Amino acid sequence: MEKEKIYDYLKENLKDKRFIHTLGVVSTAKKLAQLNGEDLEKAEMAALLHDVCKNMNKEDMKKLIEKYDIKLTLSEKNTEELWHGILAPIIAKEKFNITDEYILSAIRWHTTGKEDMSVLDKIIYIADMIEPSRNYDGVEELREKVLENLDEGVxxxxxxxxxxxxIKNAMIDENTVKARNYLLKK
Ligand SMILES: [Fe+2]
Ligand SMILES: [Fe+2]
Structure with a gap:
């Protein structure tokens, strides 16, 4: 079964901490899917695959971005942490034959968000930030808000x-700004 193959692949290719994080995103995403009328199977699949490339080495990622001639924003070019989201849909398609664009979009945009996100895009974006193994100042408040209202939580x-x-004086991706403006407008 495809899903079992994916679990096995993740167990083999992700560091332990990242694998545990992924399982946390799966359970959180399914819970949010239930609350927001989203398809549970799609939520599980997107959550499972969102960090599929997280532990790939930077040189390999760079090569793939060049091979597929992916156009990057200035911040994407300069922020290696964003590359795994850009490549995840390609790996999901090539290795596991996932062709559902709705799932692939949620995987693609889990790091930055984008303008006019779907319900699944939002669920994966925010499940990534609040899954049980996340621990930072403000995470509890965020968890509560997400359960109350998905848009306000995002x-x-x-x-x-x-x-x-x-605070880090780091670049802010233009897609995050667009995503936020879009949510404020609604
Ligand atoms: Fe990620
Ligand atoms: Fe993640």
């Missing part, structure tokens, strides 16, 4: 991330 999560990036 907005709070983006605010948190942008504040963190400002």
């Amino acid at each position: 907005l709070l999560g983006m605010n948190h991330t942008i504040k963190y990036l400002l």
Whole structure:
């Protein structure tokens, strides 16, 4: 079964901590899917695969980005931490034959978010930030907000991330700004 193959692959290719994080994203995403009328199977699949490339080495990632001629934003070019999200849909397609664009989009945008996110995009984005093994100042407040209202939770999560990036004096990806503006407009 495809899902078992994916679990085995992740167990082999992710560091232990990352594998545990992935299982946490799966359980959180399924819970949020239930609360928000989203398809549970799609939520599980997207959660499972969102960090599939997280422990790939940087040189291999760079090669794949060049091979597939992927256009990057300035911040994506300069932020290695974002590359695994860009490549995850390619690996999901090639290795596991996942062709559902709805799932692939949630995987692609889990790091930065984007303008006009689908329910599944939002679920994976925020499940990644609040799954049980995450531990940082403000995570409890964020968990509560997400359970109350998905959009408000995602907005709070983006605010948190942008504040963190400002303090680090790091680049803020333009897609995060667009995603946040879109949520504020609604
Ligand atoms: Fe990630
Ligand atoms: Fe993650």
